[in-house]
Amino acid sequence: MNQDVLEKDLLRPPTRSALDELTSVPGVQPAPRRHAQRASKNVRIAIVHDWLVTYAGAEKVLEQIIACFPDADLFSLVDFLDDRSFLRGKPVTTSFIQKLPLARSKYRSYLPLMPLAIEQLDVSAYDVVISSSHAVAKGILTGPDQVHISYVHSPIRYAWDLQHQYLQQSKLTNGPKSALARLILHYMRNWDIRTSNSVDGFVANSAFIARRIRKVYQRDAQVIFPPVDxxxxxxxxxxxxxxxxxxxxxxxxxxxxxxxxxxxxxxxxxxxxxxxxxxxxxxxxxxxxxxxxxxxxxxxxxxxxxxxxxxxxxxxxxxxxxxxxxxxxxxxxxxxxxxxxxxxxxxxxxxxxxxxxxxxxxxxxxxxxxxxxxxxxxxxxxxxxxxxAERFSAAHFRERFFSLVRASVPALRTATLPAYTPYRPGAPSAANVPRILAVDQSGVLGGAELSLLEIVKALRSRIEVVLFDDGPFNTALAKAGVEVTVLDAGALKNVRKQGGSLPKGQALKGLISLVRATARRARKVDVIYANTQRAMVIGAVAGKLARRPVVWHLRDIVSAEHFGGKQLAIIKWCARLGLTHVIANSAASAQAFAKLTQFDSGRIDVVFNGIAAEPFDALRAVPQAVLRERLNLPRDAFLVGSFSRLARWKGQHVLLEAMVLNPQMHAVLVGAALFGEDQYESELRSFVAAHELGGRVHFLGFQHDIAACMCAVDAVVHTSITPEPFGRVIVEGMLAQRPVVASRAGGVLEIIDDYQNGVLCTPGDAHALADTLAELRSNGDLREKLVKNGYRTAQERFGTRSYVDGVAQILTGVAAR
CATH class of the missing domain: 3.40.50.2000 (Glycogen Phosphorylase B;)
Structure with a gap:
């Protein structure tokens, strides 16, 4: 079987082809037992290919299957590709043949081992398996609750109708080598028939191959011609x-x-x-x-x-x-x-x-x-x-193949074909990042959680989330289709970053429990991604136990203005003990962290938060009066909106003081007291009552639809009295096409150019804020300028694509190291 023809021609992948409409050949039908699957389920997909050694016909098909399901994981007997661009940078899980002697040049010689090798690839964790097969890929082992769809370029040619032709061309018609070759091919035929029974639906690359499938496997196949560029x-x-x-x-x-x-x-x-x-x-x-x-x-x-x-x-x-x-x-x-x-x-x-x-x-x-x-x-x-020829385009192939898979998998019935984007080397996608364990302490939807949600939506096939509290954030994650585990934080819920006693007794017991539970899950992934400060502490220790790198997405300015002394000491200790890399949401956050911990600056990267424009753009045609009526806000007043949880350092009291000085304006406070800050909310309401502002100050509490609230007001203010790490509200206000006024400190300075895309004010200065708001109210040209430039800034510098790519690239690099 070592003849050149058998090694180079008999196992030749089929030439790439094109695409046509589905023929009338009966084919893939969804198995009745799977109709109970929830449509909202996050469907995990595995793609199995025979071998990856070149970019030929079968690989052209594989490229387009990956484009249909960019979040899928890829499996193959061997992977010796040099140019991996058509895989969009995907990692490949290979079989034991990958490590056998001379496998790169003589992988075909291991034909007798290929059935065993393909059966050792474990795809049991996936809901759908798609095999791209011209040899043995269709023999992947699947369970009764998995859907297996096999795109067949051809049944194993040299084992079936072309056996005698190939034996003649290989000069293996007589002698011991001929007997051995015939025995191996007989074994391959038996295995090929047996494994065809585990395929739920066959797809052929032509009616010609569909007839071969019918002849060999006694199964019908739908025809989708392969793609031609x-x-x-x-x-x-x-x-x-x-x-x-x-x-x-x-x-x-x-x-x-x-x-x-x-x-x-x-x-x-x-x-x-x-x-x-x-x-x-x-x-x-x-x-x-x-x-x-x-x-x-x-x-x-x-x-x-x-x-x-x-x-x-x-x-x-x-x-x-x-x-x-x-x-x-x-x-x-x-x-x-x-x-x-x-x-x-x-x-x-x-x-x-x-x-x-x-x-x-x-x-x-x-x-x-x-x-x-x-x-x-x-x-x-x-x-x-x-x-x-245009009937056989790659776009036509993607539409047909995606529709077929969707019809075969009940949980995909509401799925839509992803928009095709050319692969950009160096820009990680959901498919080429490592396996991630994201850890967050909160169940509420704060700024950090909203930013993590964007990462989860883009990388959900590679990410698992652990929360230390239940709440709206868990609901949002579940809706995004990600796997979530909520761990009981116990007495640790009462520990705040502003200070207080370190956990003792039951709290210490809860801390140990969280670390162990997180470490168990971390052993199944490649990198731990901590999204908040308490999550970072747990993650750093769990990373040591699980021997996994830990990346902290720093969304705070770690200074005495924001943290207590003991909490700062813990951050310094964790930086030395268990942090591999830090992603800061602004240069201000990065500088404060480096100053506190003396952390290697080469292991700190700044990635600005990304905020999606779609929720704001969707409201362009909705009249502001409709939004105000929905929120029970006055129709004709000049409304100034504050969007943040109610906390003293967020400075809502500064806005109320400015309202006293500006009788023509109304204030809209969107947000609630989330972390034991109820006393501050009481003080705000008392101030409103004392100054008879009840008719001009509107407490809306926590709101899910922030975009609608922002589009309902005339201006957005950001009133933090201590430096803000980033200022998500500012970018959201820009996307809502509202003029923004913000405190001149921290990460805000990296977003706003004064009087170009927003206006800066001295933190805590109510008089300056009142004067600026009065100027905005009276100067329509200024408002128009700020809105136009602000929207451009938000789109160009703070888009979700660059944000996700930046985070994914760092996580990929850390996992590789």
Whole structure:
């Protein structure tokens, strides 16, 4: 079985193909037992491919399957790719063959081990398994509650109808090696039939292969032609006087027959592009009218294919990608009338023909077909060839394949096909980041939690979340389809960052319990991602126990203004003990942390929070009066909105003092006292009563729809009296297209350019705030300028895509180290 043909040709992946409409062949049907799956379930998908060693036909299909399901995980027997761009940077789980001697160059020699190897790949944690198979991938082991859909490029050719042909070509028709080869192929056939029973639905790359599937497995298959990159080719109507054939020179491609036929037609010119083991044989048959160019880069192939008067194809191919590519150039086809060509070429009997067929694989048939071509060439219009090829586009393939999988999996019934975006190397996606354990202390939806939610939505297939408290945040995470575990924090809930006693007794017991529970989960992931300060403490210790790196997303300015002395000491201790890397939400946060801990600056990165614009853009057509009526706010007043939890350092009292000085304005306070700050809320309400502001100050409490609240007001204020780590509210106000006034300190200075995209005021200065708000109310031009520039700033500097990419890239780098 070590013959070159068996190693390089018999296990040859099929050539890439194109896409067509689903045929009427009965196929994938959802199993009744799975109808009970919840539509809201986060569906985990695994994609299994035979082997990854090159970028050929089967890999073109794999590329588009990944585009349909970008969050899926990828499995393969071996992975020896150099250019991984078509995998969008995905990591690949491989089998034990990957580590066997000479596997990179001789992986085909391990054919007898491949059934065992594919069965050792563990996909039991997935709801849906998609196999891309021309050899053994369809034999992956799946359970009764998993849906397995197999896209079959071909049943194992050399084990079935082409066995005798391959044995002859490999000179294995007699002797001990022949007996061994036949025994192995017999074993492969038995295994191939047995494993076909575990496939829920077959998809074939052509009706030709669907008939093979029916013959071999006694199963029906739907047909979805593989994708062709027709956009890479352009229509050319000016044809020159030469014919073209292009292929790898292996026996079944029959290039030698085409060359021999043209050698007998010296008046006709043939150009041959390609290389392979049959090259010497081909050259020996070539006459002076045959130009053999050997291997050529794509641009040369495209040029010759565009200018040729016809493309000649003599193989019995499963599909035949080059046939479609030629038509994409407007070049008609002269093809052997068997296999996939019958499905991709419209012959002369059809209204808009794109080619013609010959009946036998011999020189006489080829000569007769070429002679007849001259008589009918006027009917084979380039425009019709191009139109036929466009049926097989990659976009068409994605639509058909995604629809088929969605129809087969009840939990995907409401899913939509992801928008196709070209792969950008270096920009991690949901599929190429490591496995993450995100840890957060809170169940409420504060700024830190909203920022984490954006990460979770983008990376949900690779992320698990642990919370130390239940609440609205858990509900939002569940809605996003992520796995969430809520651990009981016990007495630790009462520990605040502003200070207080360290946990003792029951609290210490709760601390140990949280660390152990977090460490258990951390052993299943690659990196711990701590989103809050208390989560960082637990994560740092758990990371030591689980031997996993810990990344803290720092969303605070760690200074005495925000933290108690004991809490600052704990942060310093954790930085030395267990933090691998720190992501800061602003330069101000990063500088304060570095100053406190003397942490290596090379392990601190600044990534600005990303805020989605969609909730705000969705309200553009909604009249402000409608929003005010919904929130029970006065219709005609000038409303100034404050959006934050009610806490003294957030400075809502400064806004109320400014309202005393500004009788023409109303204040809208959106937020609640979340962390034991009820006394502060009482003080605010007492101030309102004492100054008779009840008709002009509106306490809305906690609100889910922040976008609607912001769009209901006329201006957004940010009144923190101590430096703010970032200032999410400021960016949200910009996205709501409202002028923003903010305190001149901390991370705010990294967002606002004074009087360009917002206005800065001295923290705690109610008189300055009142004057600024009065100016805004009276100056429409200023408001318009701030709104226009602010929206641009929010879109360009604080978008969710750059935020998610930045965090994902850091987590990937940390896990790799």
């Amino acid at each position: 027709v956009d890479a080719f352009t229509l050319c109507t000016n044809k020159e006087d030469f014919y073209l054939t292009a292929s790898r020179m292996v026996p079944y491609k029959k290039i030698d027959l085409i060359v021999e036929a043209f050698a007998q037609m010296p008046e006709r010119r043939l150009v041959v592009i390609g290389d392979g083991p049959e090259m010497a044989k081909v050259r020996a048959k070539a006459g002076p009218n045959v130009e053999i160019m050997g291997y050529q880069p794509f641009e040369v192939l495209k040029d010759r294919m565009s200018r040729a008067k016809a493309f000649v194809f003599a193989a019995e191919e499963d599909f035949g990608i080059s046939v479609v590519e030629a038509q994409a150039c407007g070049t008609p086809v002269i093809a052997y009338g068997k296999g996939g060509a019958l499905e991709t070429v419209r012959d002369l009997s059809e209204p808009k023909p794109t080619g013609m067929f010959f009946d036998e694989q011999d020189t006489d048939s080829i000569i007769a077909a070429v002679n007849r071509f001259d008589e009918v060439a006027h009917r084979l219009l380039p425009e019709n060839c191009r139109g036929n």
